[in-house]
Amino acid sequence: MAKCSVYTFLFILLFTGINSSAQSYQKTDLGVKISIKGRELEMQVYSPSIIRVIKSPARSSLNKESLTVIKKPGKTTFSVQQQGDVLYLKTNQLNVNLNMNSGAIIYYSHSGDQLLKEKEEGVMFTPFNDAGNQTYKVSQAFQLDHDESIYGLGQQQGGKMVQRNLSLNMVQGNTDDYIPFFQSVKGYGIYWDNYSPTQFVDNKETTSFTSEVGESIDYYFMYGGNADGVIACMRDLSGQAPMFPLWTYGFWQSKERYKSQDELVDVIKQYRKLKVPIDGIIQDWQYWGNNYLWNAMEFLNADFPNPQKMVNDVHNLNAHMIISIWNSFGPHTKQYRELDKINALFNFTTWPQSGSEKWPPNRDYPSGVRVYDPYNPEARNIYWNYLSKMHSLGLDGWWMDSSEPDHLDFKPSDLDNKTYLGSFRKVRNAFPLMTVGGVYTHQRRVDSSKRVFILTRSAFAGQQRYGANTWSGDVTASWKALRNQISAGLNFSLTGIPYWNSDIGGFFLSRYPRKLEDPEYRELYVRWLQFGTFCPMMRSHGADAPREIYQFGQKGSKYYDAIEKFIHLRYRLLPYIYSASWEVTANQSSMMRALMMDFAKDKQALDINDQFMFGRSLLVSPVTEAMYIKPGTGGQGSMQEEDFSSVKSKETYLPAGTDWYDFWTGEKLSGGNKVSKQTPLDMIPLYVKAGSIIPVGPEVQFAEEKKWDDLEIRVYPGANGEFVLYEDEKDNYNYEKGVYATITFHWDDKKKTLIIGDRAGAFPGMLASRKFNIVIINTDKGVGENTASESDKVITYTGKKVAFKF
Structure with missing residues (x-):
């Protein structure tokens, strides 16, 4: 009896020692489980690029059904190896190192570049009584590089592009939409899967999420290599974006x-x-x-x-x-x-x-x-x-x-x-x-x-x-509010949600007691509408005064004409915009693109909060300050008056690595420089990336008024380029069954040749034959929003591949 008891005791001691040691782990079908410092830690491999991390107090049972994540972990090849106190989990995209003593995780790219590390002792579970349910306040801290730029976290009105050195109390509000997701210029993203009020803090020492309620710490690390890749991972986890009607x-x-x-x-x-x-x-x-x-x-x-x-x-x-x-x-x-x-x-x-x-x-x-x-x-x-x-x-x-x-x-x-x-x-x-x-x-x-x-x-x-387009809430009209919408919309888009807009003109006019009679507000409205021309939705709305175009004068007046010009421009760009929307659905793209998405290697482009790409070709630089007002002439305290006696300008940074064209004049400009552009009331700086191909549609009164049987195809030389023109039935879900057509345009800059590929796909009502009016842009052809008076070449296209040398 005594001998058996000794053996039993030794067995229990040995078993307990093995299971309490930081050196033991369990490999699972999805990854690994391990107990460290009285806590359970699990890493699940959702894909070669996505790792889910779950941490919970020991002996806690977790049965969580995510509200955001709809992806189920796939069968992904991965390896697990222990060397000393470090556990190495590898996929063909990621290397993940787990310190088996502290529980801290470090993420590396497959090539060995360090991406992100958890902070040592960066985990917190604090008991919390949630309306009678015993649970925890949870926190996880990370350590970012000192100069690392991060983006996302939803929509805030603070005007910041880079989301460093701030503290956010993340509770949904009228003008602030909080999404516990950020991505780094290094090509990774973190989604914190918690829905309770959450504090995000970033300072010199730490970057952390702390949520009021959570049975566990639950986050997803994803590596996409660049911003588009990270967004693709996030949509892979949480769902793709369906198409909107034309x-x-x-x-x-x-x-x-x-x-x-x-x-x-x-x-x-x-x-x-x-x-x-x-x-x-x-x-x-x-x-x-x-x-x-x-x-x-x-x-x-x-x-x-x-x-x-x-x-x-x-x-x-x-x-x-x-x-x-x-x-x-x-x-x-x-x-x-x-x-x-x-x-x-x-x-x-x-x-x-x-x-x-x-x-x-x-x-x-x-x-x-x-x-x-x-x-x-x-x-x-x-x-x-x-x-x-x-x-x-x-x-x-x-x-x-x-x-x-x-x-x-x-x-x-x-x-x-x-x-x-x-x-x-x-x-x-x-x-x-x-x-x-x-x-x-x-x-x-x-x-x-x-x-x-x-x-x-x-x-x-x-x-x-x-199928939702989010607007930025009931913002009060001001020049600062207009400027802040730009970074708000861009960071929102960088969370993986591509469709966003704002009330053109601002919702409340409390800063402008004269309403539409105030010349500063009239200028602000026009500038906001110009910005809205290049948002996923162009929508005029507000309280305190009506905003219809005829409230701003009549044809021939400065404000009316400027508004009308940009509404027409929006419609001329519909083939470009609708094709960009297909890229969102089919290839996880984004319509409003922060400069870091396409120019991540240009450090000067990383923290610009008043410029963006609309699609992959157009660089938009909205005017965000008053230019054409002066103090009233009626003495001290008199109301401001309009002043168009001189034309003002705005400075815009053109990212490096490419040449650019002034959309309005066709002038070619070098990237990596700031340029000044005159901005009368009906003009904003608008540039086109060299190598771009932009289809331009007819003048119409509504989107489906005319067929796209006579499109203008603008080619901006200086680099090779490609554009996919997308067409379908415009308002049903047959595209999900493959009922659509695409035409790929390719510009070979060295050979000065435009190749229009075979049409792929078909749909009812598709044009069997059409004309393409090809315009090769140069300084003499600054066609702006108007159709070129003479095309370089008119092509009849019947769906078969054609090539033309210029």
Whole structure:
């Protein structure tokens, strides 16, 4: 007995020693598991380029279903080897070293370049009571190179391009969309898979994510080699971006708000009468009536007596209409009653705060509006059941306002609200992902003839898979706000979500009490619209004053003509823009491109926050300061006046490694230099990368007015170039079945030869024969937005390969 007990004791001691040692690990089908310092650590190989890292307190059970990540780990060849206290995990893309004593991980490229290292002792688990559930506050720290540039983290209004030396309290807001993902100029990215309020901190010592709630630390390391590669990894994890209809890339007009259906339809009529192109119009809130009927998803307002006629009228004018819907419901709505029965309404203060529309809100008469629980699948079903009645009217899309959602009079206890997936605190930041996803998923199930289009105020990681274009919220108009939109949109795009826009002109005009009578605001609006011309969505919107083109004068006036010029330019570029959108869907590209995406080796380009590439060819440099105003002549305190007595200029940096062309004049310029460009009111600096091929479409009044049977093909010599022209049926999902066509243009600069390849694919209505008007750009052909008076060569193309030497 005694002898057996001794052996048993020795066996237990030996077994315990082996399992508590930092030198033991378990190889799994997906990677490795190991226990270090009383914590469980697992590395899962999702692909040769993507590693998931999970860390949790010992003996904890983890059964997490990610809200963002939809990819399942594939069968990836990898090796695991231990040498001393270091565990080496290798794929054909990555080398990952794990210190088996400290638990810190270092990531290397396959060639041996160090990419990122976890900070020693950089892990924290702090016990936390989350609305009665015992869990943890979790933190992971990394150590970046001192001069390493990182980007992403969603959309902020601080004007920073490089996201270093800052602290962010990541909780979704009206004008700030937080996404716990950053990527480095070194070609890697980190996605922190947590949805609770999170603190991101970067300083000289550390870069860290700290989240209020988490059963574990859970993050994904991805290596793409460059920004496009990192984005491809992120979309591989969280879903690809579907295509939008062609018409969505035209011009949009809206305001807060059209007060009758006649007013809305009349806006389209006015644009058609003036022969100014337009494709989309939006009906904002209150078409449902009073605030107690908030978001009823019915036209209960007496000024909208025949909604079907309104939609038909818009369609008959060759335009499209989307409508405002919210994520909250008034107490007199049918949705409220159904959602309340299943406990799918939250108890915290949201907008609107009063049953009266008057401002300020009268708190004696609370609206009773409550936010719904989109984490609950039954609640999402109820939401769509009512929205489907709007869908049956033929509306072309949804404007999902307050999708963060609005959370007023915040109290920490508000986050104790129970959702279908636990406390609101636990899943707070994923609210927009869930509510937008609910609408997209339901519509896709019942309608494949019309592509889902959602305009939404907020976003979270993975939202690109749900057919949504995010706008930057209710920003107050100012020159600083305009400039800040550029870096906000670029960093948002660098998280893998490619579709973004802003309210052209800014939402609130509180800084401009004279509204449209203020010459500074008129100039600001024109400059904002010029910026919007080169965003994925071109949409004029705002409160306090209407923004239709005819509010800014008439044809022949400076402001009107400048606005009209850029709307026409947008439509001329539709073949280029639609082809760029195909690159987003098919090849994980981005439409708005920070300069670091295409010029990562040019250190001067890494932190520029007022320039960007639109597609891979156009460098856009918006004007972001007032140029044509002066103090009033009526004495001290008089209002500013316009002053066009002299033409001002803006300086733009042209990245190195390529030559550039002035879009307006055709002048060829060398990269790696700053250049000055005169910027009268109807001009912004716009440059084209040498080697570019840009298709230019006809002048139209709406996107589908004319076929692309006579396109102008502009070739910018100086480097080899390639462009893929994409065409399909414009508004259904047949492209997912291969029903589309592409034509590849290749420019051989040495041979001065343009090769137009065989057309690939087909679709109903495809042009069997067409003309291409080839224009080789030089200083004498600065054709700008207008068709060249004489083409270098007119080609009849029937789908077969042709080559022409110039």
